[in-house]
Every structure is written in C-alpha cells, then in structure tokens.
Amino acid sequence: MARLVAFNKPYGVICQFSGEVNxxxxxxxxSGIYPIGRLDKDSEGLVILTDDGKLQNKISHPKYKKSKTYIVQVEGLINNNALIALNNGVQLKDGISKPANAKLIEKPSWLWSRSPPIRSRKNIPTSWIEISITEGKNRQVxxxxAVVGFPTLRLIRTSIDKWNLNDLPSGSYMRL
Incomplete structure (x- = not known):
C-alpha cells in the first residue's frame, strides 16, 4: 500500500530532503517518501509526498491533467481583461499556457501570516485570485x-487533484 503524506510547506522551504538547511x-x-511535483522556495502550501513512483507519475505528469489550485496575492487591482487572458491561456517564453480557471476572491480569512511578511506599498493596492491549472511548468502561475501585468506577491497551493490543504497548519504534515 502506497504511503501518502500531505504537507503545508512554509515560505522559504526547499522541496527536497537533502542539501540546503531549510x-x-x-x-x-x-523516510522513503518524495514530493509529487514541487513548490519553489518562495511558494507555500500543499505538497503531497509518496513512496509510490507510479502514483507520483500519475499525479504529476501533465498528460493526466490533474488540477492544481492556488490562491495568489498579486500587485495591483486585477481587472477582467487579465482574468479573461488567464482563463484563455497566455503566451509564456516556453509556449502558450493551457487555459486556467481564474477568478477574483477576497483575501482568505483562514490565511496564516507569512514570515517574512509581503512587502507593503501604501500607494499600490493588491488583489487576490484563485487559479487552477493542469500544467506544471516551472514557476508557471x-x-x-506577470504576463497579464499583475506580478505575484504571494502564492499558496491549496489543492492537488482530490487532496486539499484544508486546515493543516503551515509547517505541519499528516498521513493520508
């Protein structure tokens, strides 16, 4: 039986077991489990780990079109044109992204504070969006x-396929 673990990765943590300090x-x-896909050091949220290579491939390979959902704080007041562009797919350096499912949301009330905090600019407001993608290109979201004019300030993955972050505290894990 495959072992599965859900982890709420804090900001600044490297998504590997060896090498760097954090x-x-x-x-x-x-021991013996590995992340299914990765979150970069600057991103937070759900990482699923397993000891089953076939399951790892079935969840992470783009051909299986497993959805990954994120909440994203962006710089500026995002507009409908930007959301439409995200939903249609945008031109990236490595090709056009597949269409996403992006919508404007309120800042989640359950969100933990981040250390260090996001930079604050009094004259530049921020917006929150929820975006789901089925690809996994490097730093894709x-x-x-950025391509639609609203750079990401904070990115938190909340779900991968059928697994959700739910109320798992930052820095904690649980067996699934």
Missing part, C-alpha cells in the same frame, strides 16, 4: 500573472 527534512521525519 528542506523538507526539517519538518517531515518519514507567477509567470502567467
């Missing part, structure tokens, strides 16, 4: 929001 090994004391 890695998954600092938080997860289970960040690149997509």
């Amino acid at each position: 890695t998954l090994a600092k938080y997860i004391k289970i 960040r690149r997509m929001t």
Whole structure:
C-alpha cells in the first residue's frame, strides 16, 4: 500500500530532503517518501509526498491533467481583461499556457501570516485570485500573472487533484 503524506510547506522551504538547511527534512521525519511535483522556495502550501513512483507519475505528469489550485496575492487591482487572458491561456517564453480557471476572491480569512511578511506599498493596492491549472511548468502561475501585468506577491497551493490543504497548519504534515 502506497504511503501518502500531505504537507503545508512554509515560505522559504526547499522541496527536497537533502542539501540546503531549510528542506523538507526539517519538518517531515518519514523516510522513503518524495514530493509529487514541487513548490519553489518562495511558494507555500500543499505538497503531497509518496513512496509510490507510479502514483507520483500519475499525479504529476501533465498528460493526466490533474488540477492544481492556488490562491495568489498579486500587485495591483486585477481587472477582467487579465482574468479573461488567464482563463484563455497566455503566451509564456516556453509556449502558450493551457487555459486556467481564474477568478477574483477576497483575501482568505483562514490565511496564516507569512514570515517574512509581503512587502507593503501604501500607494499600490493588491488583489487576490484563485487559479487552477493542469500544467506544471516551472514557476508557471507567477509567470502567467506577470504576463497579464499583475506580478505575484504571494502564492499558496491549496489543492492537488482530490487532496486539499484544508486546515493543516503551515509547517505541519499528516498521513493520508
């Protein structure tokens, strides 16, 4: 039986077990499991880990079109044209992204504070969006929001396929 673990990755953690100081090994004391896909050091939220290579491939390979959902704080007041562009797919350096499912949301009330905090500019407001994608290109969501003119300030993955972050505290994990 495959082992599955959900982890709420804090900002600044490297999505690997060896090497740098601030890695998954600092938080997860289970051997023989590996992340299904990755979140970059600057991103937070749900990481699923397993010891089953076939399951890892079935969840992470783009041909299976598994949805990944993020909440994203962007710089500026995002507009309908930007959301429409994200939903249609945008031109990135490595090709056009597949259409996303993006919508404007309120800042989530359940959101934990981040250390260090997001930079604050009194004259530049921010917006929050929820975006779901089925691809997994490197830093894709960040690149997509930048292309439509709203750079990502904070990115939190809330779900991968059928698994959700729910109320798992930042820096904690649970067996699935």
